[in-house]
Amino acid sequence: MEHNLQHFYIPEEQSIYLLSHKDAAKLKAWIKLCIRQLERLGYREIELIGKGAFGFVFAGRTSGGTELVFKFSRINLPQHVQDKLEEESYLQSLLNHPQIPRVIDFVRVGKQAILVMTRAPGLDLDIYGLREGRLSPQLILKLAAQLADMLHYLRNMTDGSGLARPVVHGDIKPSNLVFDPDSESVQLIDWGSSVFAQLDANHQFMSSNVMDLMSSDLQNTNAKLGDIYFIGDEQLNGGLSSPRFDEQGTAATLYALASGQGCRFGRKVITPQSLGLPVEFARVLAAMMDDDAGLRLRAGNYFLKQMDRMRHIVALNTEGDPHPMIPVWVSERHRDIDTVVYSSRKSFLRQQSPDMTLMDVEDEQLDKYYKNYLQGMGETEKAFVAAVSRLGRYPIVGGLAVKWHSDGVRIESAFSLHDPAMKRSFHQAVNNMVNLARGVYRQGTFKAVMYNARDTIHLDRRSPDEPFTVPKRFAIPYLVTPVPQDDKPERMHSYFEDGRDPDEHLVLPDRIMNAIEALDRIHHTGCIIFEVLPQNLKIHNYYRLLDASQEAEFEALLNEILAAVGEIRGLGICGYMKLPYKDPRHFDHIDQLPEKYSPRNPRGEGVVARG
Structure with a gap:
């Protein structure tokens, strides 16, 4: 049951506020330990700058002021997984390119392995894109040209004897590209999925020596998975590693940044040709992600050959501030919120049986993102779910109900954004979600709520047989906002609009349900939301x-819910x-x-629109 509960969160990095007290304390203690280890090695101004499925990344300075990055593997992972950090260090140390961080050292402090490298200036493009929204066509071209240069470098790598030995990064995505806004240059980071290519760009085996071919494993891929939101089908399905893998990651990354999305899956509804890009570049980008493998191959060749010329195209950004397609309330003040997206009623989005070829793949990313959540969905359904997930990257609270019918889509929503600086980007993200919902042709209801993880109430017990006990000091927080005079009570939404959720299995006690009905x-x-685990309850x-006139009754009912928590039985x-x-x-x-393209004549007005 505890494993199944993973399904109920749209996959994003889990907030520390959702961890149990015990797990949160362990995490904080381990971070402090890492910082102390680095301080003993003589580094200063150390800070945690990132974490993922396999490790943590810190930044710091040498005594001379040089900025460095320190990558730690998670010590609770199997040893063979921890050893991959040394493999990453070795391969990255062979690379010598101005847009790839340089390896300084690989050290072990006790059982802890640490990879030390130069720090790329700026912030990653995932964060930059969230802050700025869709990147301008001109910036997309600049980024594309730099990525093409890096792909050229990697596929032309040679060993010490001059023989070709191409390198595959294997995980090109916005969060692995650090962007310096001043120079508009990027560096490609996180080489944990990198390998030496088994096939060249023409899908021929790398070695021409018969003995080498006989001794090589030509049946099993050496590729690592990468992020399934960005990698192509060949890599996802276990194809032999090839420089073509990175073309797919590059195309998906450029598409995501140009469209303001967090994945490649929306390409069939929000097409590259609809983003106001130059015609030639938009069509190449679409072809690089096409379902036809031959077309992808030809488009990749064209991209690498022509990008040096296309980088000089003048592309105007003609998009103004978008108007949200559904209501959004924007607070005038910033508020610290750790947004978490909880979704339900999504099982109907799955259209096929799980892909059994992937079920035995032992990969943390696959387990987190694919097996437990997206597997079985079509591309547009995946894109819609990812778009809802992306809303949770903003400091918002609220809710969403999407109902598909034969005649279209009905959306009810309430979003409160608590950072006015992100208004433009958030409006774009909301509109992407709406347009992707319009591209889903099936009937059913999807619901999601966005709440602040900092307000989650945690309760612990020693065993599943014991009831949960709520300390007297605990209370469910709430805000009071006067309702506009023209609002009519008959327009009130209900907790019970759509009946019982088929994806939820916990039955709440009558006392709690009576309080919810009164609320x-x-x-x-x-x-x-009640999330009951064997030894932990999260509310x-x-x-x-x-309606401020009913505050006393409202508060009393919230207290009644907490008072009845001890009556909860079962898990779920x-x-x-x-x-x-x-x-x-x-x-x-x-x-x-x-279709919507950047104007052919930069001095012309507007964009070229078709359709």
């Missing part, structure tokens, strides 16, 4: 009262969401957005 009659918006919540998850109004927005289905 439903009070005008408010919010959610409450995720977000509440905004819209159960949640209820209430939107402020019953006011759905209707949208027609679409196959894809109309």
